[in-house]
Amino acid sequence: MEAIFRELGLSTEVQAWLAAFWGKSRKVGGGKINLLISHLLDSAAVAEQLWECYLAPKTRLLLNRVSGGQGKRFFMWLCAMHDCGKAIPAFQAVDAEGAAQVRAAGLNWNDKRLQKLRWRHDKAGGLLLHTVLKEHWGHSEHIDWVWPLIAGHHGAFPSKNQVLNPRKKPVEHQGTKLKGWPQAQHALIAVVTRALGYPDVAAPQPATAPSKAEQMQLSGLIIMADWIASNHQHFPGLEHISQVGLAGARDRARKAVKNLRLRGGWNALPIPDSEDLVYARFGEPSRPFQKMLVDTVQNMTEPGIVVVEAPMGEGKSRGAFTAAEVIAARFGCDGVFMGMPTQATSDPIYTQMRSWVSDFDQDLEARVALLHGKKMFNPQWRELWDPTAESPDAAYSGVACDDFGMEDPYGSSTDTEAERFGPALWFLGRNRGLLTPFAVGTIDQLLYAATRTRHVMLRFAGLAGKVVILDEVHAADVYMSRFLTEALRWLGQAKVPVILLSATLPPAQRSSLVQAYLQGALNAADTCDIGPVPTPKGYPSVITAHVEQGRPVMTPQSTGSWRSSEPVHLEWLPDVSDEGCHIAERVRQEAAEGGVVLVILNEVDRAQRVYEQLRGCYPGQVHLLHGRLCAAHRADRTARCVHDMGPEGKRPERMIVVATQVAEQSFDVDADMLVTDLAPIDLLLQRIGRLHRHEGTSRPGHLKTPRALITGIVPDELPLQMRSVSEHIYSRYLLLRSVTLVNQARQGWSLPEQIPALVARGYDEEPLCTPELAEDEHESWLEWKETECNRSAKADHFLLVRPEKWSDPTLEGLHVKSASAREEKELEAVVRDGPPTVEVLLVRYNGKGYTTLSQEWLGIHGEASEDVREAVLGGLTRLPARLTEAALDLLPLEGWKDDPWLRYFPALALGPDGWADLGGERVRYDEELGLVTERVK
Template identity: 30%
Template sequence: MEENQIDGSFLNETAMLLWGKSDPYEPLLHHMIDVGACAEAYLRKANRPLLKLLSENFHMSEVDTTAFIGYVTACHDIGKAHPSFQLKGDAFASLPENIKSRLKAIGGSFGFSANFRHEKYSKQILYEYWIRSNLMDANLALAAASVIGDHHQKSGSSLPMTSKVEKNYRYMQGVLLEEVKKAFAPSVFPERCDDLSLFGEGLNGILILSDWLASNEKFNVQVSDDTSEYAKNAFRVAKNTVEAVGFVKSRLPDVNGLAELYDWDARYLRPMQKLVDQEVSKAPKLTIIEDSPGAGKTEAAVFLAVKLCKSYGKDGFYFALPTAATSNQMWERLNNIFSKFSIPEFRLMHGMAWSVVQDDYKENNQKGSEDEIGPEWLRPMRKALLSQFAVGTVDQVMMSVMKVRFRPLRMLGLTDKVLVIDEVHAYDAYMSEIIERLLAWCRTLHIPVILLSATLPDEKKKEFLKAYTGLEIGVPISPGYPLLTMVDKAGNVIQKTCGPFKKTEYSLHILPLLNDLEKTADKALELTENGGNLCLMMNTVKDAQGVYRILKRKKQITDGSDLELLLYHARFTAGDRQRIEKLCLDRYSGKQRPKRSILVCTQVVEQSLDVDFDILMTQLCPIDLLIQRAGREWRHDYSVRPESITVPQIYVLTGDIKKSPVGLIYYPYILHKTEKWLEANKVLQVPEDVRPAIAYVYSQTGDDPEYFEKFLSEAQMKTSGESCEIDEPMADEYYLMENEALLSEDKDEYAGVATRLSRPTTRVVLCTDEMIEEYRNNQCLQFIINRMLDHSISLDCDVPYDKREQKGVLKGMYLAQEGNGIYRIDDVCAVRYDSEYGAEKIRGN
């Protein structure tokens, strides 16, 4: 096409008509203003803590900071003023004729280039523009432009134009940028920025969220040719949108002491609870609470979180736990605590939250947005971390520092919160490395953190302290236990001890039955012959299913009608797992426990679950986990126990670990050291033995080759963690995901990302032919969706993504059809399923 000389008047008019959304048509300028308005509304209405933080970082007022962030965010799509975008395919064809004729007159190549990314071009244009206009210094301009260049987190580049065409588009870009500046009217620009990582990370999340909010089909602004008038209309709609999405905050309870929060008599607070109550005025930035299971750490942490919100101007908190089961129970506990303060129900956030909380699964529509995932993030389940109060698995917050697409939204959700991580000892070297990186970013973003543990090794504690403070710890780690460790506002490490809540002495019995399920079942029946509730904890689902099957057979043979049996592990469908989890809690967490029962379980019962047994029988495990398992025994003083059971007893099943899968789950070195400690001690005294037992087991013994095997394995796990996490924050530079290989270039948002090192897993829906037909024909009916979800299960198999569901609620799941009682997953994996036993894997069928 011939490229004509075009006057400024024509270009001025055309600039205002360039399209930003094509279906339906929306001017580029209007969309840019919409997004900036959403950014301002979000800061004003939904995240005042981040606004305050950014203002302090710039040494500007909150009003000026809001206008600056709104302006920068609005500039994000200036790269769409490029012929490769304006003239592309179907979008161009759908434009009004007068706009098409203008674009043809300006010139450029028609068609579509998959390599052109408008946001990459935005980065180039804006950096040059801000420097040339003296609006920002080079470092700030680069950080802001780079965030904009990465806000879709897709690879690509800008494309060259002929000189005449480029001159025309550069002119129109200037027109649009001046109109944006007029709309947001930033009176001052930052002359200094103390921390570019703080600014960059905050802007990153705000931009992604604002772009999605403004792209929702319900975001309708009254059109006006006058930019200032349109901006006023957009600000009004943005404010209403932020409120409608549910980002507006509730008032935190204003309580003076821990007892007041729970309506307790302060005289009966437990020692650690009293200590936290006394020290809360220090407003620690990092707190580590170490106390034995059942000592009231959770209540102390929740109270501290509420008080820290007040001290640091935060709006709420996120409570992170190791498993979905523990998250579910904590969700109920927190809702019960805060319902009296008119706090809305906490959001539950983990991979199976939909099985507990009914969600609105209807698809949200959007007008021309490129990111399918955008509307999904605005659903109740997906926006949980952006809500004021949430509880879920630790994986959800770990992903805020992992190379996963749109991870800045997770970090954005933390900026107005206190973060609580429970059972922090329970995570391996891989997860701990990622948690340490999360702590470093919490330091930069001024996010207070509370860590809870019953059995935290000193070395791991040092690593957590170093990650949060950014410094080597200059004081010795206190050997005291229970222990409260705090990092105050000045960065000082303070350690305080208190007395134990109670002293428990567990009688230890070592049984050489690790690899003998038959005799294990016999012993469990013998121990409950005169009544009582026994927890039989196995290390694998296969062993748990095997011993349960034997127990059930022996019960039938001996007419054990008074014996109640229950099997609980992770390999049940969502519906069955929820049912069994509730049954387990109902049976063992209240005062009315069975007279005689055996719960066969795996590690799903190991931590945080508030259940109480009379006898614990467990396969060999590391000493810290054994102490955790012991916390499920003789937990409640009010429990009525058989006369024959006078003291807490732990039966540990030991044997040749080379013949058992236990050596693949835990380090042989730690297992052997644990066994040696158990052999040398007839009792386990809690809390007296906690520190010395863990110190003995985790210390190096000579040149033991098993120790070096553990050392090398942990080093490899740490390296694996480093490879999938973002860089450490730096005050003079902001990490950019575009500089790394993205882990989300395929269709799955989380593909290639693992928060836990294990075999690849796939969520599989176990279906009959009838279920699949109903689903294909009625994908919008809620009861059909719920039935499919209830029949889903996570299995350790790696189904290619293109064979999974590609859209809707079941996106990313694989539908496995039943045939002769077998569900085939792939060529080497199939399962048989039973609602009592769960899924049993069959190879080669």
């Protein structure tokens, strides 16, 4: 540093000040003080390593465009500047040892005055950089977007008034009028800038401004570099200025990034030249739809949104993977995020993605992360980690504090042995999962990135370098759709390619999703009309939409299905009873001569009762699947169903599966006959999609024609009787329209050919019902519309940007009135509208101690050794929503407090009689039925 000091002509007094500023106290620096200038250069050096080893090609292009060709150096400078606000009295006074060091160098302050105002170093950095850049960049517009990146590096963007014009002037705290402080602050920025190779502070001035979404991405990457450089195990404190320099920082950063295994994905992926990419990747020839999809994305001239609509079982996932490869190669993306509707549907796609990426490079398989709250129950995920080491899901759950007592989840693990075969452990800390090069999880992960919550920029940075694939997008209700369209607006502005998949997408929803993406790409308000989204002429179909030369370009394509349409016979099975006696009797009759029957009901209790009536008729051939099974039983039963009823399974002579909505979609099974409760038309078609799904399946003679029996209704009486719970879940209005569409199908439905038309009619809001149901339809429509509007409005408070602020060019003020959710469970409540539910670990108490749900001994206090831990976790069970409040008082067992896997889960202990009292109800667990509840009399 001495050479730079001389080049800048700094006096010995100023040099002493810079040599005294501390950035990390001994308390958080691993036993050593780390000088501020050292931490800034460490952060810059980490940024350089991220450029070399992690950033997507499209991100490097963005930085080169913004900086006029100096992308790497500019990125290093931005990351170095993040903590310049620590060079203020308010920060330097926090640690007694560090404060004495600074005072000894000749800088001073009034301690009593500092106590009157809390002035944080992130805001101070924004103000300081704004002041310095104004001197060197003049009135450049670029100052306005650069300073918020610094002021927001602790996870929230303050407003301009909070930083530049605060009500209480932080003059004393900032050091603005204290002797020596302004000179020292300006010198710090000048020295670091020169150390990075710029001749002066004017030199880093950008050539062009990034969009607001691109600023969000850069903000996340700055935080990423800061957190890595704050890991004291890799960056131990440097207490003397003679030890500090960019060369040393580079050496530390190189080793840190290598040891933490922070690598990207594909990097520069070559454009595939295979004539049949599906065959090249998966070993099966392309279906017409898959070939059309790949050909279509090969002709896209700009990144955009791709809407894929194809029947159930058409091969959308494989088509999307191959399309993502083409898009990534053409537009410089480094990986893929695939969002699924549920945790259960995420797991099989996780397996598929691992297999897919390993075809490019065996090493890439280890860089695929599974992102949902129950990933530790996935066998493949758990196999990746050393069972004697701490859970990767718990490794960063503790909270460290920086000198202001703020959360500082930098991470400190250096145990690379335990993570040899999985994603880098660093990526699995809080808010960081999407930074993994390849990831599969629930769609919630993407929706979180559209919420105005702390550290949202890390999530967005994780998405911005990827191709984003979202499956079953029709499943997003009106509340979730607010976050989905918000996310698409930001992704559109950041030019992130998006692929949406659905078999049953209503036209209005299709239009809304495409419009949102294009509005973002055009930087237009959400009220801006982009023009009509074209309706495909056939099915399957693909619509591509992007912005070219400032204008939206939308192109529809369609082709025929790989299989011909066939008629599905529809029949009413009147039964609105709790017991479902008519359902059980009809299934018993239909299965008398064999066959595979799938029953999908809307309520767990009703499914349990139907199952009870059937299991005695066909012992061992009836299976129950629902959301109140413990994790182990649900996984085992799902696997058995998919194996026996799937494309590769040995089909049994007779099999009856009674299920709830868990079997509705992304459930690759083939039933000979379907019995289903009434549901909205798109979900009804999804359920029918499990019927005669695979070609070449041998079926009993009486089940060779696909038939769907629809129950949960008495269709011949007025007013129509329906299950009240079904009306509560789906609305009477949508169910009435489904009734009408079924009644109109005298010859059944020809599927998949009629799917688009049926979905369009079910959701177009034009009167549909017969005259005798017209009044009922209108009244229920009014109620449904009001409910939908209210649910949509509830999301506004949490959306990433308030509607009136969308056109703002910078991020300043983004987090004013932001949501307080920080934990993933809290975020789930933000993006999903509905009664919250709680998952508990069920255990048994025999009066002497605890056992697992499967009767394996734990201990007097529930102590779980490694060999029984998995059995304990297998008891994870979701409680009914009505028991949530009572369950909030449940705690982990005392014997779990030191267990990295179990210490965060509440336990529900079933007594010696097998029951537990909870919230005015009694709860037990039946090995076949799952969780059973009854009211206390």
